[in-house]
Amino acid sequence: MPVAESDLMRVLLREQSFLLAYIRSIVTNQHLAEDVFQDISVLALENRQNLESELHLSHWLRRTARHKALNAVQKKANQTASLSKRSMDLLEDEWDQVDLLDHQEQVRRLERCIDLLPDSGRKLIRLRYRDGLAGQQIADRVGRSMGSVYMALSRLRVLLADCMKSGDTGRRSHG
Numbered sequence: 001m002p003v004a005e006s007d008l009m010r011v012l013l014r015e016q017s018f019l020l021a022y023i024r025s026i027v028t029n030q031h032l033a034e035d036v037f038q039d040i041s042v043l044a045l046e047n048r049q050n051l052e053s054e055l056h057l058s059h060w061l062r063r064t065a066r067h068k069a070l071n072a073v074q075k076k077a078n079q080t081a082s083l084s085k086r087s088m089d090l091l092e093d094e095w096d097q098v099d100l101l102d103h104q105e106q107v108r109r110l111e112r113c114i115d116l117l118p119d120s121g122r123k124l125i126r127l128r129y130r131d132g133l134a135g136q137q138i139a140d141r142v143g144r145s146m147g148s149v150y151m152a153l154s155r156l157r158v159l160l161a162d163c164m165k166s167g168d169t170g171r172r173s174h175g
Contacts, residue, residue: 003051009129010107011057012041013114017161019065022091026069027076034150036072038134040064045132062095106164113163121156128153 003011016037024033043064044057051057066088114125127138135153139146 002049003057008048011054014106023065023069027072036068040068113160124152
């Protein structure tokens, strides 16, 4: 049975910081890493019928992130991968161990963290990750520049990551 779209979005949000760090370690450029992450997010939505479980999706995301990041590096002749193939294999093995952990609490925590965001932040997160819109589409929808949308999404990711790390999901954000 394919992964439901809502489950796919939860996994993407849960794995986002890990995947972005992994991609960035390969491409060595934050903007390029975010572009690669967006590409694999869209691919995941397009291919969700072939993804049988959240665990399968997590593995697929990492493999796809690795391949897309390496392809992006090859397209940029002046950049090289910062991690060796062996290092990436070791990192992937470690991630397999993380997959054995119970992610349900992380999902609940993420949902609570998203609830703490201001309305405008929740809307941007929903447009990007639930609706799968690209940066320009979001900018057009909310009447902002693409640069401000990317900056806002970047800040929201940091807020969500901080909230997830601290476990502080009891206070309402005002900002």
